[in-house]
Amino acid sequence: MFELFRKKENLRDRAFMILTLLCAFLPLAAAVGFLILLGGNSAEAFRTFGFGFLVSTQWDPVQELYGALPAISGTLLTTVIALGIAAPLGFITALFLVNAPEWLGHPLSQALDLLAAIPSIIYGMWGLFVLAPVMQDYIQPFLADTLRLGKLPFVGEDYNGFGFLTAGLILALMVLPYICAVMRDVFRMTPGPLREAAYGIGCTSWEVASDIVLRYGLRGILGAVFIGLGRALGETMAVLFVIGGIAELPDSLFGSGTTIAATLANNFNEADGLLRSVLFALGLILMLLSLSVQAAAQLYLRNMDRKRGEK
Amino acid sequence: MRETDDCIRRPVFFRKLLNAVMWLLSAAGVALAVFCMLWILWSVIRNGAGVIGLDFLFCGSKPPGEPDNGVGNAILGTVFITLTAVVIGVPAAFAGGVGLAIYGQNSRIGNLIRFSVNVMMGLPSILAGVFVYALLVVTTGHRSGFAGSLSLAIILFPVVMRTTEDMILMVPAAVHESSLALGMTRARSVLCIVCRSIKGGLATGILLAVARTAGETAPLLFTALWSDAWPWHYFTQPTANLPVLINEYTTNSPSEEMHAMGWGAAFLITITLLLMNLALRFICREKKHA
The missing domain is CATH 1.20.5 (Single alpha-helices involved in coiled-coils or other helix-helix interfaces)
Known part of the structure:
Protein backbone atom coordinates (compact mmCIF):
# COMPACT_ATOMS: atom_id res chain seq x y z
CA MET A 1 0.00 0.00 0.00
CA SER A 42 4.18 40.05 -45.00
CA ALA A 43 5.30 37.75 -47.82
CA GLU A 44 3.04 39.49 -50.32
CA ALA A 45 4.59 42.89 -49.61
CA PHE A 46 8.11 41.61 -50.04
CA ARG A 47 7.12 39.74 -53.23
CA THR A 48 5.60 42.87 -54.70
CA PHE A 49 8.27 45.40 -53.79
CA GLY A 50 11.33 43.25 -53.20
CA PHE A 51 13.90 44.51 -50.80
CA GLY A 52 13.57 47.96 -52.34
CA PHE A 53 10.62 48.16 -49.90
CA LEU A 54 13.08 48.88 -47.12
CA VAL A 55 14.56 51.96 -48.82
CA SER A 56 11.59 53.27 -50.77
CA THR A 57 10.01 56.50 -49.54
CA GLN A 58 6.75 56.20 -51.44
CA TRP A 59 3.42 55.89 -49.64
CA ASP A 60 0.64 56.10 -52.16
CA PRO A 61 -2.51 54.13 -51.25
CA VAL A 62 -4.19 55.06 -54.54
CA GLN A 63 -1.52 53.50 -56.75
CA GLU A 64 -0.72 50.92 -54.08
CA LEU A 65 2.93 51.88 -53.86
CA TYR A 66 4.42 51.57 -50.42
CA GLY A 67 7.86 52.01 -48.90
CA ALA A 68 9.07 51.52 -45.35
CA LEU A 69 11.79 54.15 -45.13
CA PRO A 70 9.72 57.06 -43.74
CA ALA A 71 8.38 54.92 -40.90
CA ILE A 72 11.75 53.34 -40.15
CA SER A 73 13.63 56.64 -40.12
CA GLY A 74 10.89 58.29 -38.03
CA THR A 75 11.12 55.46 -35.51
CA LEU A 76 14.88 55.78 -35.32
CA LEU A 77 14.77 59.58 -35.04
CA THR A 78 12.25 59.66 -32.16
CA THR A 79 14.22 56.92 -30.42
CA VAL A 80 17.50 58.79 -30.79
CA ILE A 81 15.97 62.01 -29.42
CA ALA A 82 14.38 60.13 -26.52
CA LEU A 83 17.57 58.30 -25.59
CA GLY A 84 19.72 61.39 -26.14
CA ILE A 85 17.70 63.05 -23.38
CA ALA A 86 16.82 60.11 -21.15
CA ALA A 87 20.25 58.43 -20.94
CA PRO A 88 22.22 61.36 -19.47
CA LEU A 89 19.20 62.42 -17.41
CA GLY A 90 18.85 58.88 -16.08
CA PHE A 91 22.54 58.83 -15.18
CA ILE A 92 22.49 62.06 -13.18
CA THR A 93 19.14 61.35 -11.50
CA ALA A 94 20.41 57.91 -10.46
CA LEU A 95 23.55 59.61 -9.16
CA PHE A 96 21.47 61.95 -7.03
CA LEU A 97 19.10 59.27 -5.76
CA VAL A 98 21.89 56.91 -4.73
CA ASN A 99 23.87 59.61 -2.94
CA ALA A 100 20.90 61.34 -1.31
CA PRO A 101 20.03 60.50 2.32
CA GLU A 102 17.51 57.69 2.73
CA TRP A 103 14.57 59.88 3.78
CA LEU A 104 14.88 61.92 0.59
CA GLY A 105 16.15 59.34 -1.87
CA HIS A 106 13.59 56.66 -1.15
CA PRO A 107 10.40 58.68 -1.73
CA LEU A 108 11.89 60.33 -4.79
CA SER A 109 12.85 56.93 -6.24
CA GLN A 110 9.31 55.74 -5.62
CA ALA A 111 7.93 58.86 -7.30
CA LEU A 112 10.12 58.22 -10.35
CA ASP A 113 8.98 54.61 -10.46
CA LEU A 114 5.39 55.83 -10.51
CA LEU A 115 6.13 57.40 -13.91
CA ALA A 116 6.28 53.84 -15.20
CA ALA A 117 2.87 53.06 -13.72
CA ILE A 118 1.08 55.74 -15.76
CA PRO A 119 -0.44 54.12 -18.88
CA SER A 120 1.03 55.23 -22.19
CA ILE A 121 -2.29 56.57 -23.44
CA ILE A 122 -2.24 59.13 -20.62
CA TYR A 123 1.17 60.30 -21.82
CA GLY A 124 -0.29 60.59 -25.31
CA MET A 125 -3.28 62.58 -24.12
CA TRP A 126 -1.13 64.83 -21.95
CA GLY A 127 1.20 65.36 -24.90
CA LEU A 128 -1.65 66.30 -27.19
CA PHE A 129 -3.61 68.62 -24.89
CA VAL A 130 -0.96 69.98 -22.52
CA LEU A 131 2.59 69.58 -23.81
CA ALA A 132 1.99 70.37 -27.51
CA PRO A 133 0.51 73.85 -26.79
CA VAL A 134 3.35 74.56 -24.35
CA MET A 135 5.87 73.48 -26.98
CA GLN A 136 4.24 75.70 -29.56
CA ASP A 137 3.93 78.78 -27.37
CA TYR A 138 7.12 78.68 -25.33
CA ILE A 139 9.70 75.99 -26.00
CA GLN A 140 9.86 75.89 -29.78
CA PRO A 141 9.86 79.72 -30.21
CA PHE A 142 12.59 79.84 -27.57
CA LEU A 143 14.70 77.22 -29.34
CA ALA A 144 14.08 78.47 -32.87
CA ASP A 145 14.02 82.25 -32.43
CA THR A 146 15.65 83.21 -29.14
CA LEU A 147 18.54 80.77 -29.39
CA ARG A 148 18.48 81.11 -33.20
CA LEU A 149 18.68 77.36 -33.62
CA GLY A 150 16.08 77.65 -36.38
CA LYS A 151 18.83 78.64 -38.81
CA LEU A 152 20.56 75.31 -38.34
CA PRO A 153 19.88 72.63 -40.92
CA PHE A 154 17.44 69.96 -39.78
CA VAL A 155 15.85 72.14 -37.10
CA GLY A 156 13.64 74.41 -39.16
CA GLU A 157 11.72 77.53 -38.34
CA ASP A 158 8.26 76.12 -38.90
CA TYR A 159 6.74 74.74 -35.77
CA ASN A 160 3.26 73.90 -34.59
CA GLY A 161 3.83 72.10 -31.32
CA PHE A 162 3.75 68.63 -32.89
CA GLY A 163 6.48 66.61 -34.53
CA PHE A 164 9.57 64.62 -33.68
CA LEU A 165 10.91 66.77 -30.87
CA THR A 166 7.65 66.67 -28.90
CA ALA A 167 7.32 62.92 -29.43
CA GLY A 168 10.94 62.42 -28.40
CA LEU A 169 10.44 64.44 -25.21
CA ILE A 170 7.40 62.39 -24.17
CA LEU A 171 9.25 59.16 -24.95
CA ALA A 172 12.22 60.34 -22.90
CA LEU A 173 9.94 60.88 -19.92
CA MET A 174 8.41 57.44 -20.43
CA VAL A 175 11.67 55.50 -20.59
CA LEU A 176 13.38 57.51 -17.84
CA PRO A 177 12.11 55.35 -14.93
CA TYR A 178 13.34 52.15 -16.62
CA ILE A 179 16.80 53.57 -17.34
CA CYS A 180 17.07 55.18 -13.93
CA ALA A 181 16.13 51.96 -12.12
CA VAL A 182 18.82 49.90 -13.85
CA MET A 183 21.41 52.66 -13.35
CA ARG A 184 20.66 52.81 -9.63
CA ASP A 185 21.40 49.10 -9.47
CA VAL A 186 24.64 49.64 -11.36
CA PHE A 187 25.70 52.38 -8.94
CA ARG A 188 24.95 50.22 -5.92
CA MET A 189 26.87 47.36 -7.49
CA THR A 190 30.19 49.17 -7.60
CA PRO A 191 32.25 47.68 -4.75
CA GLY A 192 32.43 49.98 -1.73
CA PRO A 193 36.22 49.71 -1.29
CA LEU A 194 36.72 50.93 -4.87
CA ARG A 195 34.66 54.04 -4.27
CA GLU A 196 36.11 54.63 -0.82
CA ALA A 197 39.62 54.35 -2.19
CA ALA A 198 38.80 57.04 -4.74
CA TYR A 199 37.34 59.28 -2.04
CA GLY A 200 40.41 58.51 0.05
CA ILE A 201 42.79 59.97 -2.49
CA GLY A 202 40.66 63.11 -2.61
CA CYS A 203 38.29 62.61 -5.53
CA THR A 204 35.11 64.68 -5.54
CA SER A 205 31.84 62.78 -5.73
CA TRP A 206 31.43 63.69 -9.40
CA GLU A 207 34.89 62.31 -10.13
CA VAL A 208 33.98 59.11 -8.32
CA ALA A 209 30.83 58.86 -10.42
CA SER A 210 32.39 59.63 -13.77
CA ASP A 211 35.82 58.02 -13.38
CA ILE A 212 35.07 55.04 -11.15
CA VAL A 213 31.39 54.09 -11.21
CA LEU A 214 30.82 54.92 -14.87
CA ARG A 215 33.80 52.84 -15.97
CA TYR A 216 33.20 49.98 -13.58
CA GLY A 217 29.54 49.69 -14.54
CA LEU A 218 29.83 50.70 -18.17
CA ARG A 219 28.32 47.48 -19.45
CA GLY A 220 25.42 47.73 -17.04
CA ILE A 221 24.84 51.32 -18.08
CA LEU A 222 24.85 50.31 -21.74
CA GLY A 223 22.38 47.58 -20.82
CA ALA A 224 20.15 50.21 -19.20
CA VAL A 225 20.34 52.33 -22.35
CA PHE A 226 19.36 49.36 -24.50
CA ILE A 227 16.41 48.59 -22.21
CA GLY A 228 15.24 52.17 -22.72
CA LEU A 229 15.91 51.86 -26.44
CA GLY A 230 13.68 48.80 -26.65
CA ARG A 231 10.87 50.62 -24.84
CA ALA A 232 11.15 53.71 -27.01
CA LEU A 233 11.29 51.84 -30.33
CA GLY A 234 7.86 50.31 -30.17
CA GLU A 235 5.90 52.79 -28.06
CA THR A 236 2.64 53.52 -29.82
CA MET A 237 0.11 55.62 -27.98
CA ALA A 238 2.45 58.25 -26.55
CA VAL A 239 3.85 58.96 -30.00
CA LEU A 240 0.70 58.52 -32.07
CA PHE A 241 -1.01 61.70 -30.86
CA VAL A 242 1.84 64.12 -31.38
CA ILE A 243 3.85 62.74 -34.31
CA GLY A 244 1.53 64.11 -37.01
CA GLY A 245 1.08 60.85 -38.90
CA ILE A 246 2.44 61.86 -42.31
CA ALA A 247 4.30 59.18 -44.25
CA GLU A 248 7.23 61.36 -45.24
CA LEU A 249 10.91 61.30 -44.50
CA PRO A 250 11.78 63.42 -41.46
CA ASP A 251 13.12 66.75 -42.69
CA SER A 252 13.38 68.69 -39.44
CA LEU A 253 13.18 68.29 -35.67
CA PHE A 254 9.98 70.33 -35.51
CA GLY A 255 8.49 68.60 -38.55
CA SER A 256 5.84 65.91 -38.57
CA GLY A 257 6.33 62.35 -39.70
CA THR A 258 5.44 58.89 -38.59
CA THR A 259 6.85 55.85 -36.84
CA ILE A 260 6.32 52.16 -37.51
CA ALA A 261 4.03 51.75 -34.50
CA ALA A 262 2.04 54.89 -35.34
CA THR A 263 1.63 53.75 -38.96
CA LEU A 264 0.29 50.43 -37.73
CA ALA A 265 -2.11 52.06 -35.28
CA ASN A 266 -3.40 54.52 -37.89
CA ASN A 267 -3.91 52.17 -40.80
CA PHE A 268 -4.32 48.62 -39.59
CA ASN A 269 -8.04 48.61 -38.88
CA GLU A 270 -9.03 49.85 -42.34
CA ALA A 271 -6.40 47.95 -44.27
CA ASP A 272 -6.83 44.89 -46.44
CA GLY A 273 -5.05 43.21 -49.31
CA LEU A 274 -1.65 44.61 -50.15
CA LEU A 275 -1.73 47.40 -47.56
CA ARG A 276 -2.37 44.91 -44.77
CA SER A 277 0.56 42.83 -45.94
CA VAL A 278 2.71 45.98 -46.01
CA LEU A 279 1.69 46.71 -42.43
CA PHE A 280 2.60 43.19 -41.38
CA ALA A 281 5.96 43.73 -43.06
CA LEU A 282 6.43 46.92 -41.01
CA GLY A 283 5.52 44.91 -37.92
CA LEU A 284 8.15 42.33 -38.86
CA ILE A 285 10.77 45.07 -39.22
CA LEU A 286 9.82 46.50 -35.82
CA MET A 287 10.03 43.01 -34.31
CA LEU A 288 13.51 42.43 -35.76
CA LEU A 289 14.71 45.87 -34.58
CA SER A 290 13.38 45.20 -31.10
CA LEU A 291 14.84 41.68 -31.07
CA SER A 292 18.32 42.93 -31.86
CA VAL A 293 18.11 45.69 -29.25
CA GLN A 294 16.90 43.21 -26.61
CA ALA A 295 19.66 40.78 -27.54
CA ALA A 296 22.23 43.54 -27.04
CA ALA A 297 20.66 44.53 -23.71
CA GLN A 298 20.72 40.92 -22.51
CA LEU A 299 24.33 40.51 -23.56
CA TYR A 300 25.42 43.51 -21.50
CA LEU A 301 23.19 42.86 -18.50
CA ARG A 302 24.03 39.15 -18.31
CA ASN A 303 27.70 39.94 -18.04
CA MET A 304 26.77 42.33 -15.25
CA ASP A 305 25.01 39.51 -13.40
CA ARG A 306 28.06 37.34 -13.80
CA LYS A 307 30.21 40.10 -12.32
CA ARG A 308 27.77 40.41 -9.45
CA GLY A 309 27.94 36.66 -8.92
CA GLU A 310 31.71 36.78 -8.46
CA LYS A 311 31.50 39.34 -5.75
CA MET B 1 50.18 57.65 -17.17
CA ARG B 2 48.55 60.36 -19.20
CA GLU B 3 45.53 60.33 -16.94
CA THR B 4 47.48 60.89 -13.74
CA ASP B 5 49.18 63.89 -15.32
CA ASP B 6 45.76 65.11 -16.30
CA CYS B 7 44.54 64.84 -12.72
CA ILE B 8 47.46 66.75 -11.32
CA ARG B 9 46.95 69.55 -13.77
CA ARG B 10 43.27 70.00 -12.81
CA PRO B 11 43.14 72.83 -10.27
CA VAL B 12 41.22 72.13 -7.08
CA PHE B 13 38.91 75.07 -7.56
CA PHE B 14 37.88 73.84 -10.97
CA ARG B 15 37.28 70.33 -9.66
CA LYS B 16 35.13 71.55 -6.81
CA LEU B 17 33.22 73.83 -9.16
CA LEU B 18 32.56 70.95 -11.56
CA ASN B 19 31.42 68.84 -8.64
CA ALA B 20 28.99 71.52 -7.46
CA VAL B 21 27.66 72.08 -10.96
CA MET B 22 27.10 68.37 -11.46
CA TRP B 23 25.40 68.07 -8.08
CA LEU B 24 23.09 70.91 -9.01
CA LEU B 25 22.40 69.36 -12.41
CA SER B 26 21.52 66.02 -10.92
CA ALA B 27 19.24 67.60 -8.33
CA ALA B 28 17.63 69.57 -11.15
CA GLY B 29 17.23 66.36 -13.15
CA VAL B 30 15.36 64.67 -10.32
CA ALA B 31 13.27 67.80 -9.78
CA LEU B 32 12.42 67.94 -13.48
CA ALA B 33 11.36 64.29 -13.60
CA VAL B 34 9.23 64.54 -10.47
CA PHE B 35 7.79 67.83 -11.69
CA CYS B 36 6.73 66.24 -14.99
CA MET B 37 5.08 63.37 -13.13
CA LEU B 38 3.14 65.79 -10.93
CA TRP B 39 2.30 67.87 -14.00
CA ILE B 40 0.78 64.86 -15.75
CA LEU B 41 -1.17 63.88 -12.62
CA TRP B 42 -2.38 67.40 -12.11
CA SER B 43 -3.59 67.72 -15.73
CA VAL B 44 -5.49 64.45 -15.39
CA ILE B 45 -7.05 65.48 -12.08
CA ARG B 46 -7.91 69.02 -13.13
CA ASN B 47 -9.53 67.99 -16.40
CA GLY B 48 -10.98 64.69 -15.33
CA ALA B 49 -12.15 64.86 -11.73
CA GLY B 50 -15.07 67.19 -12.49
CA VAL B 51 -16.55 64.82 -15.04
CA ILE B 52 -16.94 61.94 -12.61
CA GLY B 53 -20.50 61.41 -11.47
CA LEU B 54 -23.11 58.69 -11.17
CA ASP B 55 -24.21 59.05 -14.80
CA PHE B 56 -20.61 58.92 -15.93
CA LEU B 57 -19.89 55.76 -14.01
CA PHE B 58 -23.07 53.80 -14.67
CA CYS B 59 -24.48 54.87 -18.05
CA GLY B 60 -23.31 53.37 -21.30
CA SER B 61 -21.44 55.45 -23.84
CA LYS B 62 -23.48 57.07 -26.60
CA PRO B 63 -22.82 59.20 -29.67
CA PRO B 64 -22.10 62.83 -28.72
CA GLY B 65 -25.04 65.06 -27.91
CA GLU B 66 -27.29 62.44 -26.34
CA PRO B 67 -28.23 62.71 -22.66
CA ASP B 68 -27.02 60.34 -19.91
CA ASN B 69 -23.68 59.74 -21.55
CA GLY B 70 -21.26 57.64 -19.51
CA VAL B 71 -18.52 55.07 -19.69
CA GLY B 72 -20.12 52.29 -17.65
CA ASN B 73 -19.89 49.82 -20.52
CA ALA B 74 -16.20 50.59 -21.03
CA ILE B 75 -15.44 50.11 -17.32
CA LEU B 76 -17.21 46.75 -17.35
CA GLY B 77 -15.50 45.80 -20.61
CA THR B 78 -12.07 46.66 -19.22
CA VAL B 79 -12.80 44.53 -16.15
CA PHE B 80 -13.90 41.60 -18.37
CA ILE B 81 -10.89 41.88 -20.65
CA THR B 82 -8.34 42.27 -17.85
CA LEU B 83 -9.77 39.49 -15.69
CA THR B 84 -9.87 37.06 -18.58
CA ALA B 85 -6.29 37.96 -19.46
CA VAL B 86 -5.33 37.20 -15.86
CA VAL B 87 -7.16 33.86 -15.94
CA ILE B 88 -5.48 32.86 -19.22
CA GLY B 89 -2.05 34.22 -18.48
CA VAL B 90 -1.19 34.14 -14.80
CA PRO B 91 -1.55 30.43 -13.83
CA ALA B 92 0.37 29.25 -16.89
CA ALA B 93 3.04 31.91 -16.42
CA PHE B 94 3.38 30.96 -12.76
CA ALA B 95 3.80 27.30 -13.72
CA GLY B 96 6.35 28.27 -16.33
CA GLY B 97 8.30 30.33 -13.82
CA VAL B 98 8.32 27.42 -11.36
CA GLY B 99 9.49 25.03 -14.07
CA LEU B 100 12.25 27.36 -15.19
CA ALA B 101 13.44 27.98 -11.63
CA ILE B 102 13.58 24.29 -10.72
CA TYR B 103 14.52 22.44 -13.89
CA GLY B 104 16.11 25.21 -15.92
CA GLN B 105 19.21 26.20 -13.94
CA ASN B 106 22.55 26.00 -15.71
CA SER B 107 21.10 24.38 -18.78
CA ARG B 108 21.36 25.63 -22.32
CA ILE B 109 17.64 25.29 -22.95
CA GLY B 110 16.93 27.13 -19.70
CA ASN B 111 19.10 30.02 -20.79
CA LEU B 112 17.42 30.08 -24.18
CA ILE B 113 14.01 30.24 -22.50
CA ARG B 114 15.23 32.96 -20.15
CA PHE B 115 16.48 34.92 -23.14
CA SER B 116 13.16 34.56 -24.93
CA VAL B 117 11.31 35.68 -21.79
CA ASN B 118 13.40 38.84 -21.67
CA VAL B 119 12.89 39.44 -25.37
CA MET B 120 9.13 39.01 -25.04
CA MET B 121 9.13 41.41 -22.08
CA GLY B 122 10.68 44.11 -24.22
CA LEU B 123 8.57 43.47 -27.28
CA PRO B 124 6.47 46.44 -28.43
CA SER B 125 2.96 45.87 -27.13
CA ILE B 126 1.37 46.79 -30.45
CA LEU B 127 2.94 43.68 -31.97
CA ALA B 128 0.93 41.53 -29.56
CA GLY B 129 -2.16 43.13 -31.09
CA VAL B 130 -0.95 42.46 -34.62
CA PHE B 131 -0.10 38.86 -33.70
CA VAL B 132 -3.49 38.12 -32.15
CA TYR B 133 -5.16 39.83 -35.10
CA ALA B 134 -3.45 37.42 -37.48
CA LEU B 135 -4.03 34.47 -35.17
CA LEU B 136 -7.59 34.99 -34.01
CA VAL B 137 -9.36 37.83 -35.79
CA VAL B 138 -8.46 36.71 -39.31
CA THR B 139 -9.35 33.08 -38.61
CA THR B 140 -12.64 33.69 -36.76
CA GLY B 141 -13.61 36.67 -38.86
CA HIS B 142 -14.56 39.02 -36.04
CA ARG B 143 -12.90 41.21 -33.43
CA SER B 144 -13.79 40.36 -29.87
CA GLY B 145 -13.06 41.19 -26.27
CA PHE B 146 -11.57 37.75 -25.94
CA ALA B 147 -8.99 38.51 -28.63
CA GLY B 148 -8.09 41.59 -26.58
CA SER B 149 -7.71 39.43 -23.48
CA LEU B 150 -5.42 37.06 -25.35
CA SER B 151 -3.14 39.89 -26.48
CA LEU B 152 -2.97 41.26 -22.91
CA ALA B 153 -2.21 37.74 -21.66
CA ILE B 154 0.73 37.54 -24.10
CA ILE B 155 2.11 40.77 -22.62
CA LEU B 156 1.45 39.64 -19.05
CA PHE B 157 2.97 36.21 -19.46
CA PRO B 158 6.72 36.90 -19.58
CA VAL B 159 6.52 39.50 -16.78
CA VAL B 160 4.76 37.11 -14.39
CA MET B 161 7.03 34.23 -15.38
CA ARG B 162 10.16 36.25 -14.74
CA THR B 163 8.83 37.55 -11.41
CA THR B 164 7.99 34.01 -10.29
CA GLU B 165 11.42 32.69 -11.24
CA ASP B 166 13.27 35.56 -9.55
CA MET B 167 11.22 35.16 -6.39
CA ILE B 168 11.74 31.40 -6.19
CA LEU B 169 15.48 31.78 -6.71
CA MET B 170 15.55 34.19 -3.76
CA VAL B 171 14.46 31.40 -1.40
CA PRO B 172 17.54 29.71 0.07
CA ALA B 173 18.21 26.35 -1.59
CA ALA B 174 18.40 24.77 1.89
CA VAL B 175 14.66 25.30 2.40
CA HIS B 176 13.84 23.40 -0.77
CA GLU B 177 16.44 20.71 -0.10
CA SER B 178 15.43 20.04 3.48
CA SER B 179 11.81 19.51 2.48
CA LEU B 180 13.01 17.11 -0.22
CA ALA B 181 15.10 15.32 2.39
CA LEU B 182 11.99 14.81 4.49
CA GLY B 183 10.60 12.78 1.63
CA MET B 184 8.41 15.34 -0.10
CA THR B 185 8.07 15.19 -3.84
CA ARG B 186 9.36 18.15 -5.80
CA ALA B 187 5.87 19.34 -6.69
CA ARG B 188 4.75 19.33 -3.07
CA SER B 189 7.93 20.91 -1.83
CA VAL B 190 7.75 23.77 -4.33
CA LEU B 191 4.07 24.50 -3.93
CA CYS B 192 3.70 23.98 -0.18
CA ILE B 193 7.07 25.12 1.15
CA VAL B 194 8.92 27.35 -1.29
CA CYS B 195 5.99 29.27 -2.72
CA ARG B 196 4.34 29.64 0.65
CA SER B 197 7.38 31.45 1.99
CA ILE B 198 7.24 34.03 -0.80
CA LYS B 199 3.52 34.32 -1.38
CA GLY B 200 3.34 37.98 -0.35
CA GLY B 201 6.07 39.13 -2.69
CA LEU B 202 4.76 36.91 -5.45
CA ALA B 203 1.25 38.32 -5.18
CA THR B 204 2.63 41.88 -5.18
CA GLY B 205 4.75 41.24 -8.25
CA ILE B 206 1.92 39.63 -10.16
CA LEU B 207 -0.56 42.38 -9.25
CA LEU B 208 1.92 45.07 -10.29
CA ALA B 209 2.27 43.32 -13.65
CA VAL B 210 -1.52 43.14 -13.98
CA ALA B 211 -1.83 46.84 -13.11
CA ARG B 212 0.64 47.76 -15.82
CA THR B 213 -1.11 45.60 -18.40
CA ALA B 214 -4.59 46.88 -17.54
CA GLY B 215 -3.73 50.31 -18.99
CA GLU B 216 -2.34 49.01 -22.27
CA THR B 217 -4.04 50.47 -25.32
CA ALA B 218 -2.06 49.46 -28.38
CA PRO B 219 -2.76 45.70 -28.23
CA LEU B 220 -6.50 46.34 -27.92
CA LEU B 221 -6.73 48.62 -30.97
CA PHE B 222 -6.93 45.76 -33.48
CA THR B 223 -8.43 43.09 -31.26
CA ALA B 224 -11.09 44.28 -28.85
CA LEU B 225 -11.54 47.52 -30.81
CA TRP B 226 -14.34 49.46 -29.22
CA SER B 227 -18.12 49.85 -29.26
CA ASP B 228 -20.98 51.77 -27.70
CA ALA B 229 -22.72 48.58 -26.62
CA TRP B 230 -22.48 46.89 -23.24
CA PRO B 231 -19.97 44.03 -23.34
CA TRP B 232 -22.47 41.15 -23.34
CA HIS B 233 -21.10 39.77 -26.60
CA TYR B 234 -17.60 39.59 -25.26
CA PHE B 235 -16.62 36.53 -27.32
CA THR B 236 -18.01 37.54 -30.66
CA GLN B 237 -18.12 41.32 -31.00
CA PRO B 238 -15.94 44.38 -30.50
CA THR B 239 -15.98 45.16 -26.80
CA ALA B 240 -15.99 48.55 -25.10
CA ASN B 241 -12.94 49.30 -22.95
CA LEU B 242 -11.51 52.40 -21.31
CA PRO B 243 -8.11 52.79 -23.05
CA VAL B 244 -9.46 52.59 -26.60
CA LEU B 245 -12.38 54.81 -25.56
CA ILE B 246 -9.88 57.47 -24.49
CA ASN B 247 -8.11 57.06 -27.81
CA GLU B 248 -11.38 57.43 -29.77
CA TYR B 249 -12.61 60.41 -27.79
CA THR B 250 -9.37 62.37 -28.02
CA THR B 251 -8.30 61.71 -31.62
CA ASN B 252 -11.44 61.03 -33.61
CA SER B 253 -13.76 63.53 -32.02
CA PRO B 254 -13.71 67.29 -32.38
CA SER B 255 -16.28 68.04 -29.69
CA GLU B 256 -15.26 69.46 -26.32
CA GLU B 257 -17.80 67.23 -24.59
CA MET B 258 -16.03 64.13 -25.88
CA HIS B 259 -12.64 65.48 -24.82
CA ALA B 260 -13.99 66.03 -21.32
CA MET B 261 -15.34 62.47 -21.27
CA GLY B 262 -11.93 61.25 -22.42
CA TRP B 263 -10.26 63.10 -19.53
CA GLY B 264 -12.80 61.60 -17.13
CA ALA B 265 -11.94 58.11 -18.34
CA ALA B 266 -8.23 58.97 -18.14
CA PHE B 267 -8.76 60.14 -14.56
CA LEU B 268 -10.50 56.88 -13.63
CA ILE B 269 -7.83 54.65 -15.09
CA THR B 270 -4.83 56.67 -13.86
CA ILE B 271 -6.08 57.06 -10.31
CA THR B 272 -7.11 53.41 -10.05
CA LEU B 273 -3.75 52.16 -11.30
CA LEU B 274 -1.71 54.61 -9.22
CA LEU B 275 -3.61 53.80 -6.03
CA MET B 276 -3.20 50.10 -6.72
CA ASN B 277 0.50 50.64 -7.29
CA LEU B 278 1.00 52.71 -4.15
CA ALA B 279 -0.99 50.29 -2.00
CA LEU B 280 1.03 47.32 -3.26
CA ARG B 281 4.33 49.08 -2.66
CA PHE B 282 3.20 50.11 0.80
CA ILE B 283 2.13 46.59 1.77
CA CYS B 284 5.33 45.14 0.37
CA ARG B 285 7.42 47.61 2.33
CA GLU B 286 5.57 46.97 5.59
CA LYS B 287 6.36 43.28 5.20
CA LYS B 288 10.03 43.94 4.69
CA HIS B 289 10.25 46.08 7.80
CA ALA B 290 8.39 43.64 10.02
Missing part, protein backbone atom coordinates in the same frame (compact mmCIF):
# COMPACT_ATOMS: atom_id res chain seq x y z
CA PHE A 2 2.85 2.33 0.80
CA GLU A 3 4.39 1.40 -2.54
CA LEU A 4 1.18 2.32 -4.30
CA PHE A 5 1.15 5.71 -2.61
CA ARG A 6 4.74 6.26 -3.63
CA LYS A 7 3.98 5.42 -7.23
CA LYS A 8 1.09 7.82 -7.31
CA GLU A 9 3.21 10.59 -5.88
CA ASN A 10 5.94 9.88 -8.40
CA LEU A 11 3.43 10.02 -11.20
CA ARG A 12 2.18 13.34 -9.91
CA ASP A 13 5.71 14.61 -9.72
CA ARG A 14 6.32 13.61 -13.32
CA ALA A 15 3.08 15.32 -14.38
CA PHE A 16 4.13 18.44 -12.48
CA MET A 17 7.46 18.51 -14.26
CA ILE A 18 5.95 18.08 -17.70
CA LEU A 19 3.27 20.69 -17.06
CA THR A 20 5.63 23.35 -15.73
CA LEU A 21 8.18 22.74 -18.47
CA LEU A 22 5.48 22.97 -21.13
CA CYS A 23 4.45 26.34 -19.70
CA ALA A 24 8.07 27.42 -19.56
CA PHE A 25 8.40 26.80 -23.28
CA LEU A 26 5.45 29.05 -24.11
CA PRO A 27 7.38 32.36 -24.40
CA LEU A 28 9.88 30.73 -26.74
CA ALA A 29 7.02 29.30 -28.77
CA ALA A 30 5.32 32.70 -28.80
CA ALA A 31 8.49 34.44 -30.03
CA VAL A 32 8.84 31.91 -32.85
CA GLY A 33 5.11 32.17 -33.57
CA PHE A 34 5.39 35.97 -33.84
CA LEU A 35 8.17 35.64 -36.41
CA ILE A 36 6.32 32.99 -38.43
CA LEU A 37 2.96 34.80 -38.50
CA LEU A 38 4.44 38.22 -39.23
CA GLY A 39 6.77 36.75 -41.85
CA GLY A 40 4.02 34.72 -43.51
CA ASN A 41 1.59 37.62 -43.67
